[in-house]
Amino acid sequence: MTDNTPQFEEIDSVIIRFAGDSGDGMQLTGTQFTDASAAYGNDISTFPDFPAEIRAPAGTLAGVSGFQVNLSSQDIRTPGDAPQVLVAMNPAALAANLGDLEQGGIIIVNTDNFTKNNLKKAHYENNPLEDDSLRGFVVHQVPLTTLNRKALENIPGLSSKEVDRCQNFFALGVTFWIYDRPLETTRAWIQQKFGKNPAIAEANLRALEAGYYFGETTEAFQTRFRIRRARLKPGTYRKITGNEAAALGLVTAAQKAGKPLFFGGYPITPASDILHHLAGMKHFDVRTFQAEDEIAAMGSVIGAAFGGTLAVTATSGPGIALKSEAMNLGLVLELPMIIVNVQRGGPSTGMPTKVEQSDLLQVMFGRNGESPLPVIAPLSPGDCFDMAIEAARFAVRAMTPVVLLMDGYLANSAEPWSIPDPDTIAEIEITHPQVVEGETFLPYRRDVVTLGRPWAIPGTPGLEHRLGGLSKAPETGNVSYSPDHHWAMINDRKEKVERLQDIIPEQQVYGPKSGPMLVVTWGSTYGAARSAVEKAEAAGLKVAHTHLRYLNPFPANLENLLSRYKTILMPELNMGQLALLLRGTFGISNVVSFPKVQGRPFTIGEIYRKIHDLTARAN
């Protein structure tokens, strides 16, 4: 921070987007840039945006894969609204991303890929590098392919295809130089990943360094930037995505409960990474089962819960649709289990790789009969860890399936995570009943405080009992169609979910405790909303923010809290699902729903403008 050589400009933040063909390794490039920046001490937030097709035709708009990273010296919560720097590996990447770029932003392009044919594939009639269309941007034209090929000459055993595959590391090297990132983390990563193939490792290293020194030797780049280090709270950090955090949280919960972790799942975007991560954690007695379909995955979870493990599945909306019948079985058997829904764009197959919050009503009500389930939603990638553990606590307390409602944005975005001390995480107390002499075992005799029923597991002598999906009598659990029995059980199951309120923390408000406007959010909308509220506050607007992590039941003080504001603004990545719940639950009519269903998260600016407009209209 003492380096004041003239070529450096000290800045507080930058938003960079790397874009190229899905086969160009843009996700990797972005990840490496992020890792180096995190290690340098910046706060980071990332947003990968890739096509659903694994390999769309090269050079086409459909095949553009992007990775946005926001680096800052401040505490940041989103990957940023508009990128200030765009690294475009081909015309399609430029065409697909130019509209998002901030005016005056920097564009780095690989000119070698601006061929007639590629321009055509990107629907360019003229070469944008030659006509005047990029006026207003700072364009750096780099013949990346050529330079990279030159740099990698004389490495024996490399085909020209392999050489060209290292282009992304050349581009990475250039950006490392411009933003003064240390090369060490990427160097180490290359050695680890390609150590077995010395030629490939050498090629990537050389490409990285050649890119870096290209920046240094060429006069194309007049300014270098240095992003000041963030003032994060002291502690040991790592970078974490929501899917990683959820996997770590689930393993932690199982360890804290003294249980094996059973995970039954069927691959589905964007939830599959949870299965992948857990499959590599077998040394914690994690038993992963890749089922033949979503239904089977849910069924296996019920069986494993009956057997006494901490049982979990993870899926996305279409999977929840298939699992619904079995989720209801879990609900009436009253066994503890966790259902993770990493929401994606719907309906039907929808947009598997894009984000939405449109499954809230599905997980609340998408089952036959009266079937209340607890629903909780993390607010950031790191919060997926805490909420996974919370889901386990809820499940064993109320003896019920619990829905952990994540989304594709949380799942794939990364942020620095202050690594917790596992010893400070409370144990999850579980008791399995044993036979009591002279007493008949009653599988549905409820705990007077929690209304949870006893979790008697097979292998316990004397507690043999049968569970089933038919309506049953209280206490004995025997099949019963009696109107009174049915009514009693329906009410007990509702009540036990509501009693989770007893362990839900009081809902907090950021900003004034009463006033003209309260912004209410849930899930991944947190970051953009909180930043927008701070911005509004700085602009002198009277607005408060509250973020709900507990969606069923709601925190006990929520109704009172909502009643203290004139207007309640609810930005949601759906058509107003939580708004509907709040209106219906509390009978309030001052809710203004602010929907966005475009497969993309809210930007700070969008929410800020909405706050601003509503405030202006009120005045």
Added chain:
Amino acid sequence: MTDIPIQNIPTYTRKDFASDQTVRWCPGCGDYAIIAGVQKTLPGLGIPKENIVFISGIGCSSRFPYYMNTYGIHSIHGRAPTLATGLKIARPELSVWVVTGDGDGLSIGGNHLLHACRRNIDLNILLFNNRIYGLTKGQYSPTSLPGTKTKSSPMGSIEPAFNPVAVALGAEATFIARTMDTLTRHLEATLKDAAEHKGTSFVEIFQNCVIFNNGTWEHVANKSTQDDNALFLEHGQPMIFGKDKDKGLRLNGLRLEVVQLGDGVTEADLLVHDETNDHLAYLLTQMDYPDYPVPFGVIYRVPKPPYEQQLMAQVQEARVKKPSADLRSLYQADYTWTIEAEAEPEVTIVDTAETMAISGLDEAYIDEMSEQLGELPPEMSSKIDPMADITQAPIAVLHQGRTPITVMPETSVAQAINMMHEAGIGALLVVDPSNHLDGIFTESDVLMKIAMKVTDLDNRTVSEFMTPNPDTLPAHISIAHALHLMSIHHYRHIPIVNENGTVSGIISFRDVVRYIETYFDRE
């Protein structure tokens, strides 16, 4: 976990396994005999009662667990194998039984039944086959014979029937047997065999539905015809049946035939049952009344490691490799950095063995990178499988950087031929002014339609000789697909068009050959 030593297992009787619930099957239902058989068999298995679990789906048979004084779940329609699978993985020491029917197991739950068998998870699956839907009051089931008249098939079912034991064999079950509700002792012996087999045991139990399908198994259930219509299999014994033990089975070519003993045919000519022979098992599953006797007993039994045993072996292996499974090191299994008040961050890079998987796309990218060289020595690196690649690579890669040469329909034949000659290509795309494809004009058109036939090449247009509206492909189609089209239609060229129908390129057979050639360029 309850690992009770053998000597401590109480001596059970049949009554110990009956629950206090009133059994509610129809009077005369075959299910009564089956539950009696199960309750008589369990005491002899040497398994503590609390370690036995019955899981069922939906249907008449699926009421079964309610009447058993063991652990049990009456689950949802067709899904019993999935619950049983989860339970067995969670608790490998339990004895887990699945009770299902022909509708539950082969219709709504068919998929799960197949995959349970395929995985060879250690379950005992009892499929009660009465060839009818009973609980929903008499519709035809997947095992009903064609022609069966029911409420939902008043003119007779037009569906072929599933053969449950053949389905199980196809799904690679390692124990397949058949028995019947009325065969009291045979039923018990078969259940015992099933329980003792490690892996998925599939038992089809012929069961009579007195209300909706009474007498469906009469040919084998009736004592007066049973001997002639049923074959009781025993491993290592010749296949003999009939009231007078005078009939047998012989192999004739690749088929089984029924022969009469005597007249030169002796026991020595008959097939001997070998329950480990999968080919024989298939022939046996195909035997049906009236052409053949119906086989009962163990049709197939082979040893194979059960799924849960292998899964737990992996867990064990992982624990041996990383004995200190502590959360702290798990959390730090990535590079970490420490923020101390106003100090430089300290970076630690840990062993990748511990780091998490990165996102799927990166993984694919890295795999592809590594694949290029893989474990092969560098000089062999070009030998990746071209066949695998052309099923993946889109045809777009063939014409990269090359614009197709197009002509208007009114272009003269002379000019077109000249253009082909100059560019050294075999085909021109004929397009309208908005770049939509009208046709293709190829060297074979020149050869077949023009050469020696047309003289006035300057005044004739390509539109007269071109192939109008040729087959086209979008750019994302795989090379293999294009090759296939070329092969079946004898195309040498295929135009590539965009979604809006405009021309974006053309690929030729030669392009494909050249592409494949690149795989061999360094040999």
